[in-house]
Amino acid sequence: MNFFQSITSALDIVLEKDPTSVIFGEDVAFGGVFRCTVGLKDKYGKERVFNSPLSEQGIVSFGIGIAAAGATAIAEIQFADYIFPAFDQIHNEAAYFRYRSGNQFDCGGLTIRAPSGAVGHGAIYHSQSPEAYFAHIPGIKVVVPRGPIQAKGLLLSCIRDKNPCIFFEPKILYRSAVEDVPFGDYMIPLSEAEVLSEGTDVTLVGWGTQVHVLRDVALMAQEKLNVSCELIDLRTILPWDVDTIAKSVVKTGKLLIAHEAPLTGGFAAEIASTIQSECFLNLEAPIQRVCGYDTPFPHVFEPFYMPDKWRCFEAVKKLVGY
């Protein structure tokens, strides 16, 4: 299965097993602009897989209401770039719903899916990685998978988690990433990072598409510098797995964090400052952050904007040469 098919597979399982579950958003009824909901309306009916009017604040709040009534709501925001009209509903409402009511009411049955990240030519409004905005909101969970197997298992966990979740799907992987995804029902736990390859010299942390960039960087570092990198996929941005990263940095003494989103206020800053205070005595070099620049995401300059493997490789060189 490719990435989008693994999403469909997860949604199919939920619709089949949970009769209260519904899927809605802009253009999901005919299968979605990225084909993630193909066939689901025909299989489960138009009352369960339906188009909404074109309003992101409406989509998220409608989902909050469904979840507050005890049902399962899977809302789609067509591009993560367009999630901002719903920011108030996510931040002031969904995230605080349980807390403010003294746990009388909650909207834990809500999951918001949104395609995110660079796609080669998406420019300003079809490329954004807004996860750091949401990392500052107590009460929600934020998850980014790196491939089809992860996507299905993490999405099923998000949908069944008793808290509102935002699930960002790196859209460049929809067709390009293909793996042997189990057909059955399985879940991958939230708030657990995954060590993809063990190493001894430098810890590399990323999520989403950037994990694949860092995998290349690890190979280059091994070949060209004889440096052994430990590669970690963070997977859940909030609440994030401090222990796995700290444990790795205690071992390697060096940390590189990379993400597509702009540097200033990006989630790498949170990881860097936490690891700096957790692992101060183990750090042998300043933590490196390789990120998008502090500009809007540009159209024709995308190759120069991206935290690509060469920029990350250079950061590894800095770390080992410090």
Next chain:
Amino acid sequence: MSVMQRHFFQVYVKSKGLQTCHLINRRVFHRLSANLYSQNPPTSKFDERPEFPGSKSEFISKLKFIDPDKVDGIPVYRALGRDGKILEDSEDPKLDSETVIKMYKDMTLLNTMDRILYESQRQGRISFYMTNYGEEGTHIGSAAALDQKDMVFGQYREAGVLMWRGFTLDQFMDQCYGNENDIGKGRQMPVHYGSKEMNFMTISSPLATQMPQAAGAAYAYKRAKNGLCVICYFGEGAASEGDAHAAFNFAAVLDCPVIFFCRNNGYAISTPVKDQYRGDGIASRGIGYGMPTVRVDGNDVFAVYNAVKSARDMCVAQNRPVLIEAMTYRIGHHSTSDDSSAYRSVDEVSYWDKQDNPISRLRNYMTNNNFWDEEKEKAWKLKARKLVMKSFAEAENRKRPNPEEMFNDVYDILPKHLEEQKNEMKAHVKQYKENYPLEHYDKLF
């Protein structure tokens, strides 16, 4: 050849080979319904009608803007005159004396609670308060017409709905004090009530956010086939928010059994309605979204009752949203942080307080029907005051919840990082305990 056959034939000939059968059927229905219901004569001898998917109407060949100033305002429905007499027999809800007395008692008890809590804020005993003066009729009239299991989404000036449903004076006071008995665990500002037991969704401060949520909850109720509806209250100011637009449109398009109940009290804090909108209030918008709509006299508890009762029937039977705009007047200040004499005259307020008040109107009705008299009024006033004062004193004397409650319910279970932050807070407070007001809280250590 009948009308139907003729139209079908014409359409069929025109579209032959070009359109699918499905489209032809749709067009036939479209034309037929247009012909049956249109009051305007055909504008073209060829009987051509627009085929645009975005609307169903006819062509006109003269330019004509629709001028809102030349359309009559939506009338205000009343059942009860100011003198307490039913205006039309057919509109008498014929409620028994017990129900009417409960309506009156709840309205006046709310009024008594408002006066005492307002004063207590002035004395610095609670941090904030918002009264319900002048709008008690909208709360009680609507609440009485609902099933107790219908879900309520409110704004903040709907405490009467909770009172009708049996929320106790203690529960109101405990929330305002944020004490250890508050179901909300002292986390929100006063008047942000909520009760799972009473099917009253917890109030939040951001305006209009509850509106599309109410539509979503109604959608889930429709799917659950539980025979219930959702009611969503909001002020005319909140109706200017984008969420109001989303709510009306989603509810209509997705066939949600929700009653949108607008309290149009003339002001949003200091902003008069002339700075809020230019159309015919909120009701005129309902039609634009495709919702059955009515405007009622919000100071007439029976008019509100009748409207909500009918709206509820429509919602549940037809799975569609209904909009009710209750015209009223905000007699009190916006909140305890507001002095409304800075932007409106005392005379204006006094008119509504003395001449057209929901409580006095219902009292007139009760007196006319011998449900009530001066003696009962005196006894009830005294009792109501006593009940409120007793709850008030008790709530004031209760401790606040354990400060650990600050960390609970952010998520369903306490995540590791919050566990650590909780322990950090406890260790810190222990070390510096003389600097924190621990004596007012349930035992932290």
